[in-house]
Amino acid sequence: MNIGEIARRAGVSRSTVSYALSGKRPVSDDTRRKIQQVVDELDYQPSASARALANGRTSTLGLVFPPAGNHYTGMQLDFIGSVVEAAAVYDYDVLLSPSGVDSDRSFQRLLGERRVDGAILMEIKLEDDRVDHLAAVGFPSVTIGRTARPEGGWWVSLDHTALVEACVHHLADLGHRRVAFVNRPEQLLRAGYESAHRGLDGFTKAAAERGLTVRTYCCGDDAASGQACVERILRDDPATTALVTLNEAAVGGLYRGLALAGRHVPRDFSVTGVVAGHWAETVTPQLTAADVPAAELGRLAVDLLVERLDHPDAPPRHHLLTPPISLRASTGPAGATPAPDAGPAGATPVADAGLDTAP
Template sequence: MVTLAEVAQHAGVSASTVSYVLSGKRSISAPTRERVEDSIRQLGYHPNAGARALASSRSNIIALMVPLRTDMYVPVMMEIAVAVATGARRHGYDVLLLTGEEGPAAVRRIAGSSLADAMILMDVELEDERLPLLRESGRTAVLIGLPADASGLTCVDLDFEATGALCVDHLAGLGHREIAVVGEAPAVYERRTGFAERTRDGIRARARETGTRVLHRPCEGGYAATAGTLARIFDERPGTTGFIVQNEAAVEPLLNLLQQQGRAVPEDVSVMAICPEQVATQASVRLTSVAIPAQEMGRRSVEQVVAKLAGREADEVDLLEPVLTTRASTGPAPV
């Protein structure tokens, strides 16, 4: 088993410096801290959690709040959770996973106890009722998501407004002037979940700028619900030639339904999605998509927590730039 002294020797610093990097009790210069953290990773050093807790009055646990709702795409949520757990272990922390829909009660339970040193909150709503209590508690926390008012908070998220705009730019650039959005389940919008609302705002704003007509329709996902949503879209906008899908459960049903109706993708209709890479690449038609950077979001949230616990970073909003990958599902609008 690698010891703290061996880490210190490898990094060329004193054992006390390594201890300070781990505990965050003293300010250490960025180059020295990075050298120590690199040695910890290379040697595979794992601090003794019990000893660290006694020495620092910390639990060395991060509470991760992941409400697992039936209207959300759970694989993405769990991919973020795994990235958080993996990143936390690299810094000597364990993760306490809270999956119930407790809302403020969960924040109150963590803030009022020594269960965890910090919190990471997922499934953030624009007017999230957990946030007043979080601000009041003063407990170290990071949001994976962006509320309407992010003042005094540290947030990590994909820039969903820019994502929506990027999707419209892609289809409008191909000549599509009638675009339909197959959105998340209605309950996601009823809760005013941040990522869904911000995507819709970005789409609508860029549509106005490009002179593109957009129809947005929520969808429960699954074959029957997607069939109903698609029928409604073509009833309201028969000239629709471009689709943006922000609902993983609707991707394959939509492609199958279009095929059954004799609408070829992308010759007659272009389809693109905001989804994980594996959903886009494993679809029956490889989808042009903007990827959900789940692992990067999880990793950055842990880095922010560790930095805040060490007193190194101020509150900030860290938005990841969207990346669009063009595949076989989009092409020029039909003449």
């Protein structure tokens, strides 16, 4: 069912069919109707490949995310979903590429074979070769997150520094003096992931401002690591009364570790951080946290990218979001109960999940 067939049946030339469908040149009403009728009859839809070849645009966006050796977080999932749906609004499809570096075969195909008109990059690093590469060749792209030098770039980002600062101030306001920071896995920090670095910066800065005693930790993206991390925190400084985390996947383990150590949240210990909002409500006690507006970030990224594609010479734009902290049930005033005396965790009562939310 190609355009030639339509043309034959409608008794016109191929170009007339093309113009009738695109509206790029006037076509008489009679002819247009005739063509439309044949098109409807045969349920004709022009081939994407042919169109892409002819006009050099694929109507496809690339979404580049790091290969999830293990699993994705709720945040990342929300991104993907919102990007796809936002793109659909503009009649763009979304091609997924699990690429961590620009030498990945998938990334090469995306760009080299010109499969996409533009790209959205997730989980970027402060020094990101993919971003540098795209900037160098002038390929239209938008990053979710920003590099160390975001000037002149197109991006949407969470202000992780400010968010973590806000978490620290929230805890300090509640009277906490000894606070731990639970970051993403060490491997990601080493690799230079921006959220891990900027979050850590914010933590350090705010803690200094408030004169807090702090320790920072890296923690694997899973429950077991979270649990182990809490054990270390309480071993390193049993007087710790609160923690801030960027690690959504570890929160379940953090909670469990605290419960096993006999620390009740929020009575004895406060937990806060930066996670997806809807997810913060699934844990008990519900997590006081800066809710990541993943859907909005995804949508904004698509808006920006489409604008950039439509206006190649438009000056760079960006959005830096700083969602407020949603107060839920996982933080409370420090010192309501004196921290259990330092001794080894041998005193641990309760091996019970800490599910009690009784008053």
